[in-house]
Amino acid sequence: MYNINCLNNIAGIGLDLFTTDYNKDASYEEADAVLVRSAKMHDMELSDRLLAIARAGAGVNNIPLDKCAEKGIVVFNTPGANANAVKEQVILAMLLASRDYIGAVDWVKANADDADIAKSTEKAKKAFAGTEILGKKLGVIGLGAIGAMVANSAAALGMQVYGYDPYLSVNAAWSINRDVKHIVNVEDIYRECDYITIHVPALDSTKGMINKAAFNMMKDGVVVINCARDILVDENAMVDALASGKVKKYVTDFPNTLSVKLENTIVLPHLGASTKEAEDNCAVMAVKELRDYIENGNIRNSVNYPACDMGVCTNTGRIAVCHKNIPSVISNITAVLGAAGVNISDMLNKSRNDYAYSLFDLDDAVNADVIKKLEEVEGVIKVRVVK
Ligand SMILES: NC(=O)c1ccc[n+]([C@@H]2O[C@H](COP(=O)([O-])OP(=O)(O)OC[C@H]3O[C@@H](n4cnc5c(N)ncnc54)[C@H](O)[C@@H]3O)[C@@H](O)[C@H]2O)c1
Numbered sequence: 001m002y003n004i005n006c007l008n009n010i011a012g013i014g015l016d017l018f019t020t021d022y023n024k025d026a027s028y029e030e031a032d033a034v035l036v037r038s039a040k041m042h043d044m045e046l047s048d049r050l051l052a053i054a055r056a057g058a059g060v061n062n063i064p065l066d067k068c069a070e071k072g073i074v075v076f077n078t079p080g081a082n083a084n085a086v087k088e089q090v091i092l093a094m095l096l097a098s099r100d101y102i103g104a105v106d107w108v109k110a111n112a113d114d115a116d117i118a119k120s121t122e123k124a125k126k127a128f129a130g131t132e133i134l135g136k137k138l139g140v141i142g143l144g145a146i147g148a149m150v151a152n153s154a155a156a157l158g159m160q161v162y163g164y165d166p167y168l169s170v171n172a173a174w175s176i177n178r179d180v181k182h183i184v185n186v187e188d189i190y191r192e193c194d195y196i197t198i199h200v201p202a203l204d205s206t207k208g209m210i211n212k213a214a215f216n217m218m219k220d221g222v223v224v225i226n227c228a229r230d231i232l233v234d235e236n237a238m239v240d241a242l243a244s245g246k247v248k249k250y251v252t253d254f255p256n257t258l259s260v261k262l263e264n265t266i267v268l269p270h271l272g273a274s275t276k277e278a279e280d281n282c283a284v285m286a287v288k289e290l291r292d293y294i295e296n297g298n299i300r301n302s303v304n305y306p307a308c309d310m311g312v313c314t315n316t317g318r319i320a321v322c323h324k325n326i327p328s329v330i331s332n333i334t335a336v337l338g339a340a341g342v343n344i345s346d347m348l349n350k351s352r353n354d355y356a357y358s359l360f361d362l363d364d365a366v367n368a369d370v371i372k373k374l375e376e377v378e379g380v381i382k383v384r385v386v387k
């Protein structure tokens with residue numbers, strides 16, 4: 001029986017994929033695997049028992065990835081599973097910024113008791129009028145799962161789309177409409193675009209990337225949309241950019257003590273991924289990843305360990321080893337197995353930065369003594385008998 005703990009609400013369609021071999025109501029302390037959305041895990045204890053954490057979503061800045069890797073806890077996310085939901089919100093954000101729909105709806109509500117509202121409307125509406133997005137230039141920074149969808153949809157709506165992503169994967173590049181202009185210098189986006197939307201991960205290297213220098217380059221009256229993470233935009237610099245009219249509207253999905261008080265800003269309550277479809281997609285993907293890891297030792301879509309997949313084990317046994325990416329670990333592991341008379345019928349070793357992961361399919365069963373010797377190999381972090 002494996003213990004599963006959910007730190008946030010996870011869609012039932014995903015949880016239903018756990019068989020009776022899983023206890024889905026386990027506490028965090030006794031969990032073998034954890035499912036999480038945005039709950040902050042940085043200050044939480046990581047038990048020795050914990051094998052894996054699956055983030056039902058994209059952003060993993062709420063999880064201590066290095067600390068987990070150091071303890072042999074594999075962290076997964078669900079790339080692309082909520083991308084369409086965010087894309088739809090970005091299209092909404094552009095439209096909300098183009099006409100004052102929010103002010104307009106508020107006006108109608110405030111005048112609900114006006115017996116002459118049909119007539120008053122025709123006088124009042126000009127206060128909420130705006131512009132169209134057709135033909136305007138949209139700059140998309142980050143062309144991953146979400147950025148690529150935003151770029152394609154905006155192009156389909158008749159916008160001139162500029163896309164910037166210096167680390168674009170080949171797969172992502174294939175998915176991008178040929179009408180999207182490939183930008184190699186982000187400053188071209190700052191200088192030329194009427195709308196700018198950011199879709200990069202929250203990393204030390206991306207923190208505050210939309211800053212004072214970036215605002216200075218932008219056209220007067222630009223719209224900035226942030227459905228990625230608040231720390232990507234220097235919101236202190238945004239205060240001045242909004243006050244001067246450089247930024248006409250800021251739409252952010254991240255309320256914080258500063259953003260909620262900004263003028264000309266529409267703050268949404270982190271709603272980007274909150275659709276039934278996205279929640280279902282994320283939950284299903286996360287549970288499948290966890291099950292494949294727990295039952296077969298395979299790693300797909302990890303953010304702190306390498307991808308490593310040997311399918312379902314058809315041999316006598318399989319062991320999985322999380323280890324440091326240093327010399328001699330594999331040779332020392334195979335030496336321990338060889339000395340115990342255990343034949344390796346197949347193996348796979350993959351590395352990612354400082355960490356590595358190896359699967360060994362075995363023709364013979366391993367006993368506790370062999371496992372203990374494997375755990376003592378220098379650089380080995382965690383050894384698990386998968387089968
Ligand atoms: N508002 C929400 O509810 C919500 C939902 C999902 C994702 N997100 C956030 O949206 C962002 C994007 O998510 P995704 O699923 O598209 O991720 P993704 O990993 O598919 O795409 C991110 C892209 O950013 C690119 N990138 C990295 N650094 C860059 C840089 N300095 N300049 C330009 N491009 C850079 C990468 O090459 C990658 O293509 C993340 O920050 C994620 O946390 C928010």
Ligand SMILES: O=C(O)[C@H](O)COP(=O)(O)O
Binds near residue numbers: 056082
């Ligand atoms: O990174 C993500 O996937 C989003 O920010 C969604 O977060 P949520 O799952 O808490 O809605």
